[in-house]
Amino acid sequence: MTKPTIAIVGRANVGKSTIFNRIVGERVSIVEDTPGVTRDRIYSSGEWLTHEFNIIDTGGIELGDEPFQEQIRAQAEIAIDEADVIIFMVNGRDGITNEDDFVAKLLFKSNKPVVLGVNKIDNPEMRADIYEFYSLGFGEPFPISGSHGLGIGDLLDEAAKHFPEQHEEDYDDDVIKFSLIGRPNVGKSSLINAILGEERVIVSPVAGTTRDAIDTVYTFENQEYVMIDTAGMRKKGKVYESTERYSVLRALKAIERSNVVLVVIDAEEGIIEQDKKIAGYAHEAGKAIVIVVNKWDTVDKDSKTMKKFEDKIRQNFQFLDYAPIAFVSAKERKRLNTLFPLINMAGENHRKRVQSSTLNEVITDAVAMNPTPTHKGSRLNIFYSTQVAIEPPTFVFFVNDVEMMHFSYQRFLENRIRAAFGFEGTPLHLIARKRN
Numbered sequence: 280m281t282k283p284t285i286a287i288v289g290r291a292n293v294g295k296s297t298i299f300n301r302i303v304g305e306r307v308s309i310v311e312d313t314p315g316v317t318r319d320r321i322y323s324s325g326e327w328l329t330h331e332f333n334i335i336d337t338g339g340i341e342l343g344d345e346p347f348q349e350q351i352r353a354q355a356e357i358a359i360d361e362a363d364v365i366i367f368m369v370n371g372r373d374g375i376t377n378e379d380d381f382v383a384k385l386l387f388k389s390n391k392p393v394v395l396g397v398n399k400i401d402n403p404e405m406r407a408d409i410y411e412f413y414s415l416g417f418g419e420p421f422p423i424s425g426s427h428g429l430g431i432g433d434l435l436d437e438a439a440k441h442f443p444e445q446h447e448e449d450y451d452d453d454v455i456k457f458s459l460i461g462r463p464n465v466g467k468s469s470l471i472n473a474i475l476g477e478e479r480v481i482v483s484p485v486a487g488t489t490r491d492a493i494d495t496v497y498t499f500e501n502q503e504y505v506m507i508d509t510a511g512m513r514k515k516g517k518v519y520e521s522t523e524r525y526s527v528l529r530a531l532k533a534i535e536r537s538n539v540v541l542v543v544i545d546a547e548e549g550i551i552e553q554d555k556k557i558a559g560y561a562h563e564a565g566k567a568i569v570i571v572v573n574k575w576d577t578v579d580k581d582s583k584t585m586k587k588f589e590d591k592i593r594q595n596f597q598f599l600d601y602a603p604i605a606f607v608s609a610k611e612r613k614r615l616n617t618l619f620p621l622i623n624m625a626g627e628n629h630r631k632r633v634q635s636s637t638l639n640e641v642i643t644d645a646v647a648m649n650p651t652p653t654h655k656g657s658r659l660n661i662f663y664s665t666q667v668a669i670e671p672p673t674f675v676f677f678v679n680d681v682e683m684m685h686f687s688y689q690r691f692l693e694n695r696i697r698a699a700f701g702f703e704g705t706p707l708h709l710i711a712r713k714r715n
């Protein structure tokens with residue numbers, strides 16, 4: 280399922296990021312914060328009533344020191360390209376400014392649904408201030424207060440009315456959808472071309488079915504794949520193409536639709552901080568991951584080189600200890616055949632289910648080997664465990680006291696589950712829940 284996307288647009292200081300944080304901030308993540316992973320605060324998901332959606336704060340996309348008009352034009356273009364519904368924010372205390380008019384004209388031309396939010400209406404007496412905003416031409420203005428959290432529900436109700444009808448992705452369940460992510464110049468496009476150029480890879484003539492239409496469907500050894508092209512910035516020459524945060528946004532969207540994410544790093548340049556950040560997105564999204572070291576042709580090799588490189592990766596990407604590593608050269612088309620089995624394995628494990636009876640035996644054995652922690656004379660008791668979801672495999676442990684399920688013990692249980700069932704390539708989510 281592709282979630283609908285809302286983008287918030289408006290001039291500086293009207294309160295876009297305040298509202299963005301209100302909308303996404305209250306979401307409680309079931310995944311622990313991953314050390315070393317920076318969250319990007321311009322793109323996130325939100326929920327309102329029965330709706331799940333993605334939300335973009337376009338104000339967070341800045342273009343160096345471009346003048347206001349260029350900034351806002353780029354932000355509006357991104358919103359128009361990416362969003363199903365645009366929230367146009369203005370400041371109720373300032374009235375309509377020239378800058379608001381400028382934004383309004385850009386949005387007007389787009390034919391996208393626009394919901395007008397008048398912010399900083401902190402109390403009911405100020406509501407009279409919103410009427411002048413009718414003249415912007417976007418219908419009823421919605422009074423909101425980001426600081427006080429007022430009116431946001433009504434605003435989201437209105438936005439949700441314009442969500443496109445939800446449709447399932449048109450691919451069968453056993454198709455593996457994957458994307459390649461990595462910083463610029465690591466060789467993503469070259470890899471895409473090299474993979475599609477492999478012998479026995481049969482590219483389907485069916486064009487991509489998503490809005491972005493950048494999917495490539497192909498078959499290799501009876502397995503069907505969909506390659507989601509993140510590098511698919513088809514609109515060359517636009518001012519925003521060069522902004523790093525925008526490319527991050529595209530990558531995040533591709534990650535969201537993938538089962539397996541190939542995190543590409545450049546063997547020649549080694550691992551840099553940005554690689555970790557990018558890999559962190561895929562990990563946080565709970566996707567299966569294969570680490571691909573490209574440009575392996577540039578490295579002088581002896582019998583220990585690969586092992587040494589692998590050690591370096593393991594050190595730098597400790598949170599990806601489950602991800603297999605492939606060493607390839609897109610340019611020389613070397614070792615590409617090692618990729619497919621890893622993608623298949625990661626994809627299969629990502630949707631693997633284990634039986635509760637076997638799982639409980641494994642957990643019982645684990646507890647016998649390494650007793651549960653104690654606290655103030657009582658001991659963590661795991662009554663029952665069960666796999667509640669796939670993609671990624673998610674396990675719930677019913678316990679007497681959730682607080683006593685320490686991170687280190689949870690980690691131990693995860694390792695036992697991995698040892699017993701072999702979940703290579705996929706993250707696992709473990710959740711402790713109190714049994715009533």
Ligand code: GDP
Pocket residue numbers: 289290291292293294295296297298338398399400401423424425426427
């Ligand atoms: P952005 O530049 O549009 O993202 O605006 P910010 O979210 O950074 O907000 C700009 C300023 O307006 C900050 O000082 C906020 O604290 C303030 N602000 C945001 N929402 C409200 C509101 O509802 N009422 C009032 N009084 N101030 C607000």
Ligand code: GDP
Pocket residue numbers: 461462463464465466467468469470510573574575576577607608609610611
């Ligand atoms: P992207 O920005 O990640 O899509 O990277 P590109 O595919 O555009 O590649 C960036 C540069 O790296 C180009 O000059 C490629 O020719 C080069 N390149 C890509 N793969 C390899 C490789 O396996 N070996 C070498 N030596 N160069 C490569």
